[in-house]
Each structure stands twice: as structure tokens, then as C-alpha cells.
Amino acid sequence: MKLNDPRLFRQYAYVDGKWTHGTEGREEAVIDPATQETIGHCALLEAAQITEAVTAAENAFAAWRAVNVHERAEKLHAWYRLLHEHKEDLAYLMTREQGKPLNDGRGEVDYGASFIQWFAEEAKRAYGMTIPSHIPNAALGTIKEPVGVAAMFTPWNFPLAMITRKAGAALAAGCPVIVKPANETPYSALALAELAERAGIPAGVFNVVTGDPATVSEVLCSDSRIRNISFTGSTRVGKLLMRQSSSSVKRMSLELGGNAPFIVCDDMDPDAAAKEAVAAKFQTAGQDCLAANRIFVQRGIYDDFVARFVAHMEALTVGNGLENNDIGPLIHKRAVESANGIVEDGINKGARRFGGERKAPGENFFVPTVLVDITPEMRVFREETFSPVAGIGVFDSDDEVIQLANDTEYGLAAYVYTNDLRRTWKLMRGLEYGMVSVNSVKMTGAPIPFGGIKQSGLGREGGAQGLEEYLDTKYYCLGNMPSASSS
Ligand SMILES: NC(=O)c1ccc[n+]([C@@H]2O[C@H](COP(=O)([O-])OP(=O)(O)OC[C@H]3O[C@@H](n4cnc5c(N)ncnc54)[C@H](O)[C@@H]3O)[C@@H](O)[C@H]2O)c1
Numbered sequence: 084m085k086l087n088d089p090r091l092f093r094q095y096a097y098v099d100g101k102w103t104h105g106t107e108g109r110e111e112a113v114i115d116p117a118t119q120e121t122i123g124h125c126a127l128l129e130a131a132q133i134t135e136a137v138t139a140a141e142n143a144f145a146a147w148r149a150v151n152v153h154e155r156a157e158k159l160h161a162w163y164r165l166l167h168e169h170k171e172d173l174a175y176l177m178t179r180e181q182g183k184p185l186n187d188g189r190g191e192v193d194y195g196a197s198f199i200q201w202f203a204e205e206a207k208r209a210y211g212m213t214i215p216s217h218i219p220n221a222a223l224g225t226i227k228e229p230v231g232v233a234a235m236f237t238p239w240n241f242p243l244a245m246i247t248r249k250a251g252a253a254l255a256a257g258c259p260v261i262v263k264p265a266n267e268t269p270y271s272a273l274a275l276a277e278l279a280e281r282a283g284i285p286a287g288v289f290n291v292v293t294g295d296p297a298t299v300s301e302v303l304c305s306d307s308r309i310r311n312i313s314f315t316g317s318t319r320v321g322k323l324l325m326r327q328s329s330s331s332v333k334r335m336s337l338e339l340g341g342n343a344p345f346i347v348c349d350d351m352d353p354d355a356a357a358k359e360a361v362a363a364k365f366q367t368a369g370q371d372c373l374a375a376n377r378i379f380v381q382r383g384i385y386d387d388f389v390a391r392f393v394a395h396m397e398a399l400t401v402g403n404g405l406e407n408n409d410i411g412p413l414i415h416k417r418a419v420e421s422a423n424g425i426v427e428d429g430i431n432k433g434a435r436r437f438g439g440e441r442k443a444p445g446e447n448f449f450v451p452t453v454l455v456d457i458t459p460e461m462r463v464f465r466e467e468t469f470s471p472v473a474g475i476g477v478f479d480s481d482d483e484v485i486q487l488a489n490d491t492e493y494g495l496a497a498y499v500y501t502n503d504l505r506r507t508w509k510l511m512r513g514l515e516y517g518m519v520s521v522n523s524v525k526m527t528g529a530p531i532p533f534g535g536i537k538q539s540g541l542g543r544e545g546g547a548q549g550l551e552e553y554l555d556t557k558y559y560c561l562g563n564m565p566s567a568s569s570s
């Protein structure tokens with residue numbers, strides 16, 4: 084690892100302020116998906132060690148919640164600054180473990196750091212309220228209190244920002260956290276732990292456990308001391324964690340899969356819209372919950388749009404993220420096989436295929452491909468492709484495209500392209516999605532409530548709502564007060 088600060092590359096878990104390996108010495112190789120070189124290992128902790136992490140976090144809770152919120156915010160600001168100071172190293176680590184282009188990695192460090200800054204400020208405004216009393220001589224109100232220890236499971240596609248969006252909120256609210264990163268990408272999480280320690284975040288407050296996912300989730304979900312489970316990942320695993328957590332009734336925040344529609348109306352310039360659609364589809368090699376999976380184009384501009392989409396797509400370079408390509412590798416070979424299966428299925432069911440002819444620069448790479456004339460029977464329509472495979476279909480009316488776009492169990496994000504205000508309103512209101520972006524690929528950021536409906540999840544991250552996930556509302560009634568009025 085070529086890092087300016089080699090101490091950012093940690094191959095041990097981080098529990099109670101100590102770097103720790105598994106008591107049985109078990110570990111797993113971490114592979115650079117571009118070269119398939121082993122870049123290091125991550126420790127596989129045993130179940131008892133995960134329980135010890137819960138004890139450490141629980142023990143740290145009383146002191147951390149008692150730290151004045153302005154002081155907690157100062158520590159988070161210090162953490163935020165350290166992320167910026169070490170941006171190059173963090174981006175490099177991310178490219179090595181995840182494969183994304185270095186520039187995207189830099190962007191993710193900025194994005195990830197912005198959540199820490201946001202919640203450091205937001206926690207200062209965790210207001211309760213007073214309630215005009217219906218009880219004589221009583222004072223009523225609410226205060227906000229931290230829920231307790233939060234456990235967070237994060238995916239490999241955004242190895243840093245998916246942690247800070249959760250942990251920034253939890254720590255700001257006064258909750259210690261235990262992070263379980265994806266085994267494919269543990270190093271960004273462990274570098275965050277190193278920087279949290281340098282920022283003065285006390286031992287036991289920010290923990291990173293690595294291990295066999297099923298063991299870790301079973302221990303954390305069944306431990307009643309864990310008060311919040313926050314998960315970003317597939318809908319399949321989200322459902323599993325819900326089941327595992329039911330015995331101890333916890334708060335759950337779930338950011339699950341997406342199958343975003345991208346709707347282009349015929350008042351748009353086909354070339355400009357196609358360029359935007361390519362940007363919305365192929366970032367992080369399509370391994371993005373916001374990726375424009377299904378692109379619906381109105382008939383009048385359909386053929387023109389398709390031709391321009393293919394041209395923009397073919398201009399994307401594919402290769403190692405360290406060499407400044409547009410499209411890096413997929414996370415592993417299984418993902419390439421799945422993408423191939425989706426393309427084959429579409430062709431068998433009548434789709435036209437464009438792209439994909441260029442030679443892939445390695446086993447884990449997939450050359451951008453688009454299936455045209457997609458229908459609801461095809462896998463590309465039904466599944467989150469999580470790869471550089473796009474689908475384009477035609478529509479005639481607004482009602483028809485709303486029906487097509489909503490014909491999925493997912494409801495995370497949708498894109499609408501039109502300059503017609505009345506159509507914008509109709510489409511925006513008709514789409515069953517947690518987030519709708521009109522004429523803009525970029526929609527996320529720290530100030531917004533990120534999240535989905537239907538099987539895309541529960542709860543919101545970011546914005547003011549993101550903090551609420553880690554706060555309980557305590558109602559109080561002060562009875563028999565000497566001079567309480569009704570307000
Ligand atoms: N909605 C969002 O904000 C958002 C953001 C990023 C990714 N995602 C989704 O994440 C998925 C891709 O990420 P992924 O493949 O890492 O997801 P995944 O569900 O396979 O794994 C996510 C995390 O859960 C862990 N995990 C915990 N218990 C597990 C268990 N019993 N079995 C397996 N894993 C367990 C994994 O180790 C990993 O850390 C996609 O569906 C994508 O849409 C959603």
C-alpha cells in the first residue's frame with residue numbers, strides 16, 4: 084500500500100480503543116478487484132469478541148452521552164478535518180479495495196466527511212418541545228435522548244460514506260457505535276477508526292468489528308443492549324436482519340436496494356438527456372443504489388435518444404481505477420457472471436443489445452452495455468443490475484410511464500427529465516419513490532433525507548431526519564407544580 088501515512092492501513096479490528104485480531108487467528112484475504120492481487124487481510128473475530136465489543140460500547144455510553152453536545156461536535160469536527168487532510172490516502176485505499184476510479188474515491192471522501200460536519204452541527208439543534216397542558220397545574224414537554232448503542236452494517240460499494248452517514252448521526256446524538264463493514268472493503272472503515280482515535284473520540288465509542296457476516300449479525304441483532312440496527316445493503320440481507328432483531332425489538336434503519344427509473348419526456352433535447360442518463364447509470368460501474376437502471380423515453384425522441392446514449396456510453400473508458408478510467412472493475416467475478424446472465428436473458432426475450440463488444444481489461448471488468456426495447460418480463464427490468472448494464476424502454480403517455488416505473492418492489496430513487504411544470508408535478512406525485520430528482524443527476528448530500536419506500540427500506544439518513552434515527556423522544560409530565568399554567 085503506497086500511503087503517505089502508512090498507519091491508515093490497518094488489518095485488525097478496532098474494539099474499545101484497541102487493535103485486535105481474532106482469538107482463533109482466523110482471517111480473510113482482501114482482494115484488489117482490478118488486479119485480483121491480495122492487498123491484505125481482515126481479522127475474523129469470534130462471536131465472543133463481538134459480544135465484548137457490545138460490552139465496551141455499552142460501558143462507554145454513559146460517559147459519551149454526558150459529554151456536552153458542543154464538545155461532542157468539536158470532536159466530530161476534528162474527525163471531519165482529518166478526513167480532508169488524509170483525502171489522498173483514503174481515496175487510494177478505497178480504489179485498491181473497491182476498484183472505483185481515484186477521482187470518485189476523492190469525491191466519496193468529501194461526501195463522507197460532509198455527513199460528519201453536518202451532524203456535528205445538527206446535534207446542537209436536537210430540540211424537544213413544550214406541550215400546552217390539559218392537566219391542571221402540570222408542565223408537559225418532550226426531551227430528546229440518545230437511543231443507546233447502535234450497530235451498523237455497511238456495503239462495499241461506498242465503503243466510507245455509508246459509514247459516516249450513519250456513524251456521524253449516531254455519535255452526534257450521543258450513541259456509541261459498532262460498525263461491521265463489508266468483508267470486501269474493510270480498510271476504509273479501519274482508517275476511519277484510526278482517524279476517530281486521533282480526533283479524540285474515546286475508546287469504546289467508535290468500534291469496527293470484522294468477521295463472518297452471519298455470525299456478527301446474529302450476535303449484534305440478538306443482543307438486547309444494541310438499541311438500533313442501521314443497515315445499508317441488499318433487501319435480502321435487510322429482511323434477515325429484521326427477523327434476527329425481532330426478539331429484542333430494536334429501532335431499525337434500512338437503506339436497501341433500488342431499481343431507479345429515469346424518465347425522459349419528449350420536450351427534452353435527446354443528446355443532453357442521454358448524456359445525463361449515462362452519468363446516472365454508470366457511476367461506480369453501475370454498482371450504486373441510485374443507478375438509473377431502467378430508462379424510459381417518450382416515443383417521439385426514442386430512436387434519437389438511443390443512438391446518442393450508445394455514443395456517450397461507448398466513450399467511457401474501462402480499466403483500473405488508479406489509471407483514471409471512467410469505469411473500474413466490478414467487485415468480484417460473481418457480479419460479472421450476474422451481469423452476463425441479465426444481458427443474455429434480455430436478448431432471449433427480444434431486447435436489442437448495444438455495446439459490450441470491446442475487450443474487457445481483466446476478469447472482473449464488464450464493458451458498458453445497454454439493452455434496448457426492454458419489457459417487464461426481462462430481468463433487466465425487474466432486478467437491480469448493480470453493473471454497467473442499462474435498459475431502455477419506450478413510453479407514450481404519462482400514466483403509462485408512471486405505471487411502468489412503479490412496477491417494481493423497490494422505491495428508492497427516480498429521475499424525471501422534462502421542462503413542463505405540469506408534467507413534472509404529475510410524474511413526481513405519481514412515482515412511488517422516496518426520492519425524485521427532476522432534471523438533475525446529482526440529488527444526494529448531507530442536508531437531504533435519503534431513503535426509500537416499499538422494499539427499499541425504512542427510515543431516512545442525512546438531513547434533520549437522520550439524527551432522529553438515533554434519538555428517543557421522552558415525554559415528561561411535571562404534576563402538581565406550584566405555578567404551572569396551561570402553557
Ligand atoms: N439504499 C441505500 O442507501 C444503499 C446504499 C448502498 C448500497 N445499497 C444496496 O446494497 C447492495 C449491495 O451491497 P452488498 O452486496 O454489500 O449488500 P449485502 O446485503 O450483501 O451486504 C451488506 C452488508 O451486510 C453484511 N451482512 C450482515 N449480515 C449478513 C448476513 N447474515 N449475510 C450476508 N451479509 C450480511 C455484509 O457483510 C455487508 O457488510 C445493493 O442492493 C444496493 O442497492 C443500498
Ligand SMILES: N[C@@H](CC=O)C(=O)O
Nearest residue numbers: 240241371372373527
Ligand atoms: N450513491 C448512494 C449510495 C448507494 O449505493 C448515496 O449517495 O448514498
